[in-house]
Amino acid sequence: MRYERTDLMTGTVQEGLQALVDGRHGDPFSILGRHQYGELIVVRALLPGALTVEVIEAETGKVLAELEPIHEGGLFAGLTGSMAPYRFRIHWPDAVQEMEDPYSFGMLLGDLDLHLIGQGTHYDLGRTLGAIPVEQDGVQGVRFAVWAPNARRVSVVGDFCAWDGRRYPMRLRPQAGIWELFIPRLTHGERYKFEIIDAHGNLLPQKADPVARASEAAPSTASIIASSKPFRWSDEEWMRAKRADRSGEAAISVYEVHLGSWIRVPEEDNRSLDWVELSQRLVPYVKELGFTHIEMLPIMEHPFGGSWGYQPLGLFAPTGRYGTPEDFAYFIDRCHAAGIGVILDWVPAHFPTDVWGLANFDGTALYEHADPREGFHKDWNTLIYNLGRNEVKGFLIASALEWLEHYHVDALRVDAVASMLYRDYSRDAGEWIPNKYGGRENLESVEFFKHLNSIVHERCPHAFTVAEESTAWPGVTKPPEEGGLGFDFKWNMGWMHDTLHYIEDDPIYRKYHHGGMTFGMVYAYSERFMLPISHDEVVHGKGSLFGKMPGDHWQKMANLRAYFGFMWGHPGKKLLFMGCELGQETEWNHDGSIVWDLLDQPDHAGVQRLIGDLNKLYVQEPALQFSDLHPEGFEWAVSDDAENCVYGMLRSAQDRSSAMLIASNMTPVPREGYRMGVPFEGRWEVVLNTDAGIYGGGNLGQSEAWTEPHPAHGRASSILLTLPPLATVFLRWRA
Template identity: 75%
Template sequence: MIMDANLMTGGVAPDAILALVEGRHGDPFSILGPHRGPDGEMLVRAFLPGAVGVSILDRGSRAELAVARLLHPAGLFEATLPESARYLLQITWPDAVQRTEDPYGFGAQLGDLDLHLISQGTHYNLTQALAAVPTTVDGVEGVRFAVWAPNAQRVSVTGDFNAWDGRRHPMRLRQPAGVWELFIPRLTPGDRYKYEIVDRHGNILPQKADPVARSAEAAPSTASIIASAAPHRWHDEDWMRRQREAKRDDGPISVYEVHVGSWLRNLKDGNRSLDWIELSQRLIPYVREMGFTHIELMPIMEHPFGGSWGYQPLGLFAPTGRYGTPEDFAYFVDRCHSNGIGVILDWVPAHFPTDIWGMARFDGTALYEHEDPREGFHKDWNTLIYNLGRNEVKGFLIASALEWLEHYHVDGLRVDAVASMLYRDYSRAAGEWIPNQYGGRENLEAIEFFKHLNSIIHDRCPHAFTVAEESTAFPGVTKPPEEGGLGFDYKWNMGWMHDSLHYMEEDPAYRKYHHGSMTFSMVYAYTERFMLPLSHDEVVHGKGSLLAKMPGDAWQKRANLRAYFGFMWGHPGKKLLFMGCEIGQTSEWNHDASVHWDLIDDPGHGGLQRLVRDLNLIYVHHPALQFGDVHPEGFEWAVVDDAANSVIGMLRYDSERRVTALIVSNFTPVPRFGYRIGVPFGGTWKAILNTDADVYGGANSHVGDVTAEDIEAHGRPASVAVDLPALSTVMFLHDAR
């Protein structure tokens, strides 16, 4: 007697069953879960490799409805149910019995609007659609997984809950968005997971971490973690309201740049880094005492290699597990705000590493990156470049930015490596790059991406601002998109940094030949809204510390650095200083060690730290030192052409031109007594800072208040005679109110 093979397998074709048990089937819902049998009966099928037996229970009463029969020895079971029964699977394993709802008993999870927005690249709440989202479906608690992998033949969720077996939880494909989804009952936050993907050619890829995961294991582990859906209980309502209402351009911004892992290490506990809770107790009070307005954190998105300092991230939605949980990071931000400190994050949309468990050829194709290495590979960093020509990739990056600003209340993003994104020939020789559609070198997709990114951020997050690390003369970086610009709020002034450091590295005897290096920045100072950065980039890769760049003996090095800091805080532009520079660290930064805090026991280094604190307090307290940061009417040269004496003087005005600051730097070891400087107003000019004061480790040369005389100087009818200590910057204030 010959039997129909379909009848032997519950109406399912044998080749389909074989594809399922071998992990090749791309539509598991066509076989698993509840189905009509050949005679119209209600059948339930479950694929449970390794199970000894399966019973079907009533979900309400837990009464047994049926005992499943084995359709395939690999673990495919089938049972006949009463009509419309709400059921549980009771699974007998060799060493346990498990009761759970059937993942294949639930319908499609994502709505058509979600799928449409993902395809269009405009689903900006991406962690609510993709990733692992704890949710309740039909009264059942569990986790909905969703991942974009349009070219995959099959995608499965794997984890501890299924022994990392990719055959156990294959997902449903939602066309045409290319999104795979599955609701798995009874999973909870904290469970680990990855995706197992079979490419279009039938190859099983290395299991992949979730690109949109909101939590991840700390390196060297690589799994994603189901994050809690419970919102953080914020206490920063007043702070957020003030930031939304603030006129940021006219106010002070002084940024303390921090590498979280090496600011302070616990030597008594294996030289480990502090976690977010400990940093809340140590870093936040320090930054507040030092007078900085913001902390800028080098990338804290999950990244595999600590030596990249976070600049090669693979978890653009997940705070790194190195320092605690996502909830701990939210607590840290909340505590910063409670202490009047803003938080800026370094954010990297330029590139990502090639780790096989990450986004590289995610579904077997160049999905997030370009296929052609002339567009898609950075030889400098051995990283892959995001394909900004794909809507889904642009949406992924914009959603990441918004995740930090909205979910974590972060106040700003400093966007890394902007120049590498703007130019197709960045660090490429002839023949190694592809021109744009007009034959030019500009990356038109990146330009449009930045315009769109900044427009969305300013619309949705009025409390926040963006900063570009852009090292070229690309026009309009901080001009609004509607005026043809990229829309950033600020741009790092790399030219000022390079020129001024070059000048300071010169022996004072030769500085007169490089005078223009300290004055040239004002030629273009108002072409963009600038931030003056003395960042980590200047104290790594053999460049030595900031203090080590200064000429002379140890005392002279500190005097030069004090004068330089005074000049920097007097110069137009928001301020940024990397950790350790404020105490005059003598060696360059090491990401595996702490800042050398023991140096502050030395009066010279402790004095330098006190100077930075006082510069911040003066800057924050006096609008005359703020208004000219972005408004040209707030600045004038007082002395610009005295190269022979290496003296530079600046005048800074408040918005009403009623309060004026005079900043004068003497960059030689020769004191200048009675140095006459033209000023715009008569009366008393009050001395408010002398970098040579003994409290800062200086020689304690006296600099007192001065009174303007009716003696013409520098084209002004009045002038003051000031004493300029050697290697110093002095500040005076005139108040006409």
């Protein structure tokens, strides 16, 4: 066949030229770039706004051809007699630019990558999809890739192309529904999104990258090309130690924090601290108070600050509110240097409906269920992930691994697990679809959790997972091979509700609700529990923890100290939300800050000191750790004295070499000469008394007690105690 010059430049592709120029062509590589027809070679480029375009040889800079405009929409073409690598010299109205032709590069992702993505088992999506700075055929640039199987056309847009969707249309890899494009000479720091035309030809709102590793801070919504340069970690010893010990036996005491409202800077428009400042102020504070872990409300990028991060859209990107991804890694590194683990709240249950996010991503319900009976949370006005789809499961698991592997995070606390486990969660009859067996259990979620936890434990031996699960679903913390979901710990929501209900009562009525403080031990070892006093208990009109306490100011403070003592004495890992540690009198305000001025008052400073001493005692005493998970390390000394509102908990070390008696008096009446039976004879030393003067108490009590041969509470020996009003006392016995 004989080709004419005009045929090569326009005629053989004429039918697609208008679609290309209009930004609606689904296969730009079939027209753009270099194409050979027999002995002739044509190069085409779509550069709207360009004045002239030259093709130059990459190695020598020799001009191979000057492209001619063949369409007023910015399409250029020309013949060149060379197959050597080339680049363009583009003359714009105000600048001259040289760059390689994005349409001169071959396929980018390998077949194995595409296969694993389709199977939902590609666990390194953060370094495969999204925007990845790479070298391609010896050229530095950025590889873009996005999952949008039902789109007609997808383009990369950004500042580098004036957000013009015609400039950088992508190539579809149909076997996986992945669109890809390499843009030469781009580098990290550039803003970008994806422009998508759906299967019906509709132009969708520009979409942020679902796998972006950096994002603009709200209210801006663009994704940012993140650097691929590895962070220089200095926590090798920490990671090695955590990998070596995965038992969960050691003390875990968690300081839960909403970073944006921990401390604000009123002199600078009430701004929050950034990651570097938090490493300098939050980390030493948590270390000083003896907490073993910091748990942060979700720091994944989220559009609405009022959601506290629980409606995220950037599951791979630390929010830009506090700095760069590198700054976030630095914060983690500083935590580990201080001996503090990091737990992130992570939300795989649902996502917000913002049009630039995941919703209707390629014009179809891609990440969410199409049927609102499965795909819409009416409580939160959010969309529910379709866990029956392999790619969605893989996306979420890869997100979890991004934080644990690439950022060295120590644990994920998985939010809203109950809402995922039940198809009828917060739905009336007719508003939900039963599973294939006709039941209410969400079988896809069950399988997802088993898979998630198995992969996390296999690939991240340093890490653990925590479920926020508020029902009696069995086996949340049992291994998948034993029929469980595989979490390491579960929040004990029942304990939290029961004990808070009790402590809110006026002491005169507490004897009628005595079981509220003991019932938790009936099921304490059915799961591996964490005792949470979280942000949810001090917001939305619930008042502060201090405010829940009955009585005058003195009684409120004493109640609070006694409750903290009971909590730290009770089996289970501990979690406390910021502000509670100093007896904040007002409920949490995410737009404000902790009321740090309270520390000028001795009784509030005393509560803070008490928390520090409780943590230090917990970390130091094997007797307070072993029975967190082992029932043989716990027994009641007194559980049935409702009339006096007295409780006694006995906790012992694994080898029985030491024991701790935790005695609580939940009335404002001192109990002098209270005889309590104990299993071990000898000296019992008072090591902590929440009524001590250093904590703001009345300083009533004793320093020690010796066993006497007087039977009490079913034991042959007993000790006489002075129990201060509204107080908890810790006594240590050693063999």
